[in-house]
Amino acid sequence: MFLCQDQWRKIIVKTFWEGRKGRRDEVFREPIIMHNLQSAYTPKPLDCGFVNAGLKERPYFVTEYVEGAIDGEAWIKKYGKLDLVTGLKVALQIAEGLAVAHDAGVFHLDLKPANLLFKPTEDGLMVKIIDFGLARVATSLKQQAALTQTRSHKTQFAQTVFGTLDYAPPEQLGETEYGQPTAKSDIYAFGATAYHLLSGESPRFPYPDDLPDVPELQRLLLVCFKKHPDKRPTIQSVITQLSRLLDKLDKTWIEKRTHDAKMARQKAEAEKNRADKAEMDMQKAEAEKIHAHDAKTALQKTDAEEKRAREAEKTRQKAEEEKKGKLFSFEIAIVDAKGKIIRNEPKQARYQIEDLGKGVILEMVYIPGGTFLMGSPETEKDREDDYETQHKVTVKPFYMGKYPITQAQWQAVMGNNPSHFKRFWFKRSKNRPVEMVSWLDVVDFCRRLSEKVGKDYRLPSEAEWEYGCRAGSITAYCWGDVITTELANYNYSVGDTTDVGKYPPNAFGLYDMHGNVWEWTGERV
Numbered sequence: 001m002f003l004c005q006d007q008w009r010k011i012i013v014k015t016f017w018e019g020r021k022g023r024r025d026e027v028f029r030e031p032i033i034m035h036n037l038q039s040a041y042t043p044k045p046l047d048c049g050f051v052n053a054g055l056k057e058r059p060y061f062v063t064e065y066v067e068g069a070i071d072g073e074a075w076i077k078k079y080g081k082l083d084l085v086t087g088l089k090v091a092l093q094i095a096e097g098l099a100v101a102h103d104a105g106v107f108h109l110d111l112k113p114a115n116l117l118f119k120p121t122e123d124g125l126m127v128k129i130i131d132f133g134l135a136r137v138a139t140s141l142k143q144q145a146a147l148t149q150t151r152s153h154k155t156q157f158a159q160t161v162f163g164t165l166d167y168a169p170p171e172q173l174g175e176t177e178y179g180q181p182t183a184k185s186d187i188y189a190f191g192a193t194a195y196h197l198l199s200g201e202s203p204r205f206p207y208p209d210d211l212p213d214v215p216e217l218q219r220l221l222l223v224c225f226k227k228h229p230d231k232r233p234t235i236q237s238v239i240t241q242l243s244r245l246l247d248k249l250d251k252t253w254i255e256k257r258t259h260d261a262k263m264a265r266q267k268a269e270a271e272k273n274r275a276d277k278a279e280m281d282m283q284k285a286e287a288e289k290i291h292a293h294d295a296k297t298a299l300q301k302t303d304a305e306e307k308r309a310r311e312a313e314k315t316r317q318k319a320e321e322e323k324k325g326k327l328f329s330f331e332i333a334i335v336d337a338k339g340k341i342i343r344n345e346p347k348q349a350r351y352q353i354e355d356l357g358k359g360v361i362l363e364m365v366y367i368p369g370g371t372f373l374m375g376s377p378e379t380e381k382d383r384e385d386d387y388e389t390q391h392k393v394t395v396k397p398f399y400m401g402k403y404p405i406t407q408a409q410w411q412a413v414m415g416n417n418p419s420h421f422k423r424f425w426f427k428r429s430k431n432r433p434v435e436m437v438s439w440l441d442v443v444d445f446c447r448r449l450s451e452k453v454g455k456d457y458r459l460p461s462e463a464e465w466e467y468g469c470r471a472g473s474i475t476a477y478c479w480g481d482v483i484t485t486e487l488a489n490y491n492y493s494v495g496d497t498t499d500v501g502k503y504p505p506n507a508f509g510l511y512d513m514h515g516n517v518w519e520w521t522g523e524r525v
Helices: 029-037 072-079 084-103 141-147 156-160 183-199 215-224 235-249 251-324 407-414 439-453 462-470
Strands: 002-005 010-015 045-052 057-064 116-121 124-129 326-335 341-357 360-367 370-374 391-395 398-401
Touching: 072 116, 072 183, 084 124, 084 183, 084 235, 183 215, 183 235, 215 235, 251 341, 341 407, 341 439, 360 407, 360 462, 370 462, 391 462, 398 462, 407 439
Parallel strands: none
Antiparallel strands: 002 010, 010 057, 045 057, 116 124, 326 341, 341 360, 360 398, 370 391
16 A cells, blocks of 8 residues: 555555456455445545556555655554544444445444544544455465464365454354354444544453443444344444434533534435426426427428428329429520521420321320410511510410321321322322311311310410410410521421421420421311
8 A cells, every 4th residue: 555646635545466366346346335325424436457467467546645644553653542532423424424325225344443543523533444355465464363363163165365354253263053144244344443443452352451441342343242243232323322322421412413414414404405406407407308309309390391292293283293294305496696507405295195096196296375465566576567465374284285286196087088289299298288278177177086085175266376476475386576487487498387396396396396397276267
């Protein structure tokens, strides 16, 4: 054991140089026990470890240094035995320290004056109990037992007993008929220790006459020496009897105990108030935690519901879009100021297909509703006087033919082909637009088509046709203000009609909205 100095204070360092090894909870049993007790009757533990941490060799532990204290054995040698009142007060502190340990299920098993620290104070000697849990660094009884004659009924257990002979009860000396060491073993050691402190004599052969002439004290200490543990008093009984003796012998002790009891009650009330407040704070914190958890759960639930709602909305929108028809891709022409195509831009639209039989189909493109400026500005080139003044018009979504009605489609519905331009360069092509049909012919075509496919077909209104033709543009043509033969078949530029879909579509995916043939609308001319 060494007295050392760290950065802030003096400390006690205990080392085990004989190479003790083992599990940490065994090697450091004493500091762990002291730490768990955190008692006013034991020095405060500070640290523990191994000098050689890698091999777990040469363990040590550190406790506080009690300034001005000496052990009980040294006190007796220096000052002699304790007077009656001082001895009773010291004995009471030892008993109260043991009670704290016993309540924690811990036994000292090596109690003796050398394992007590005495420090003078204004109220008398303050006591600290050291080496709790059997200080294995002390001289072992195995060594002492080898030098003394063994008693009868001892087993090999006597070769590994702990404690010191003069203060150890029979069960610690290998007398197996008394069972294993227990809390009652500390009672025996307590009686022996108190006997030595009050008499100055060895407790190996105790005599009542060596003690102060107080029969109650003599009976109490001698009953602690009973060989059978069951006949020894409990530590609480010892505390009660010592307290009565002090009350009887020392009036100042009564006053001090009354004051201490009052302070203890106040301290207990303060601790209870702190505990109650801590409990309330804990309950409040728990409630806030639950509230936060509930809020988080509600938020997560809300987030989940919103996510489901978004997904449902996406699904609904997707279904709505798919209901409009299948997607098809196309490219529109982007032109310069002279009408020359400078690049193509990809687009998509939705359409539905009507099967007219014999391999002939009719493709109807979905046109989203919207508001546009109908008519042309007065400053537009080649504008005629009877053109409408520009005005806003709103149209609802509708479907419009992807191409002008072809001769093949007319033939499939009407059973004839009135067109003039049936051949192109001596080749017959039914993908050319139908012509030579009147407004009434076209209305009849819509009626027969409706009957054929079971859906209502009609001509687009003038507003719908212009909206579909412009496809969001505000220029003279859907691609710009200039028309060229690269963009449309107009003014007999090729001397004939051409197959539908030959020229670039507009942004809605509609073909031949400019040129090729004139188109009828729902308004009869």
